[in-house]
Amino acid sequence: MFSSKLSQMKVIRNLIPTLLFMVVIISVSSCKKDEDDPVPPDDNPSLIFRFVFDSTQVRLDNLGNPKNVPPGHGAQSPRFNKMSAHYIELAPSPLTLLGDGEVVYHNAETTAGGATAIDFSKSIPVGNNEVFYQIPLKDVKPGTYQWLRVSLAYQNYDIDFRFNFSGVNFDLTGTVASFIGYNTYLSSYKIKDSTVQVNANKEQGYWAFETQFNVTQGQAPPGATTVPNPLFNSSPIPQGSCVVTGVFEAPLTITGTEKNHKIITVSLSTNKSFEWIENSTPGYFEPAAGDAVVDMGIRGMRVY
Numbered sequence: 001m002f003s004s005k006l007s008q009m010k011v012i013r014n015l016i017p018t019l020l021f022m023v024v025i026i027s028v029s030s031c032k033k034d035e036d037d038p039v040p041p042d043d044n045p046s047l048i049f050r051f052v053f054d055s056t057q058v059r060l061d062n063l064g065n066p067k068n069v070p071p072g073h074g075a076q077s078p079r080f081n082k083m084s085a086h087y088i089e090l091a092p093s094p095l096t097l098l099g100d101g102e103v104v105y106h107n108a109e110t111t112a113g114g115a116t117a118i119d120f121s122k123s124i125p126v127g128n129n130e131v132f133y134q135i136p137l138k139d140v141k142p143g144t145y146q147w148l149r150v151s152l153a154y155q156n157y158d159i160d161f162r163f164n165f166s167g168v169n170f171d172l173t174g175t176v177a178s179f180i181g182y183n184t185y186l187s188s189y190k191i192k193d194s195t196v197q198v199n200a201n202k203e204q205g206y207w208a209f210e211t212q213f214n215v216t217q218g219q220a221p222p223g224a225t226t227v228p229n230p231l232f233n234s235s236p237i238p239q240g241s242c243v244v245t246g247v248f249e250a251p252l253t254i255t256g257t258e259k260n261h262k263i264i265t266v267s268l269s270t271n272k273s274f275e276w277i278e279n280s281t282p283g284y285f286e287p288a289a290g291d292a293v294v295d296m297g298i299r300g301m302r303v304y
Helices: 002-036
Strands: 046-054 073-076 079-091 102-106 117-119 131-136 143-165 168-179 183-190 195-203 206-210 215-219 243-254 262-269 274-277 292-295 301-303
Touching (some): 079 131, 143 301, 195 206, 243 262
Parallel strands (some): 117 183, 243 301
Antiparallel strands (some): 046 131, 143 243, 168 206, 206 215, 274 292
């Protein structure tokens, strides 16, 4: 029996060099494969845009200058639920006119309501820190871009309001759906729980407000919606559009040979972006007491 075990040990000992040689061959083959095949890139590397809503960001005017709430007006920072964009353009310089940059996105439009308008049914509203658009990097013209233009179309957010009943004040919450694109065709849309039927075009500044009691609709005055554009003097935008302009904190360079995604954060200032003319208690939005909505525009855009 001992002799049999000894024979088995001799066989195993004789096999060791062969086994070690096989291990070396396999290891070399594996290393060779790794050298020939680089680390796989992202599947279809893309330029990705995501929204961030920031109530602490600087509050700007149409020219990109800091702006306080004017006397006689009230304002609050809404709590955003959704936002949608209609158009995205990369601009290489401050002198690049609107439309002359690299247009990477232009959503559907329609003439169903008469004049050309944004087709809201094709819009894709998204929430905070969510992706609102992406495009394969191979489809973006190589170059270095310093500025970003984003045409905003739709906002949905919650705000606080006050309602007085029989001399008693009730502080409540409601939901606003506002349309800030140049012109929007609406068949219907949902605010929070209520659906509004329209089947018509609505100009920039149209809004609806849903509360526990009812749904009210309104229209901000023409030209009242704030659309910050720091390049107003060198690259203006049409009156009534909502093409917000912001500078890249570090220029965006596209080479056409990217192996990984590039993620662009579009941080929108919601700092007291819901503004009204006071007709009641200062600091409180009281629509039943005559407070009139005057501005629902975004108050600035950081890009990084």
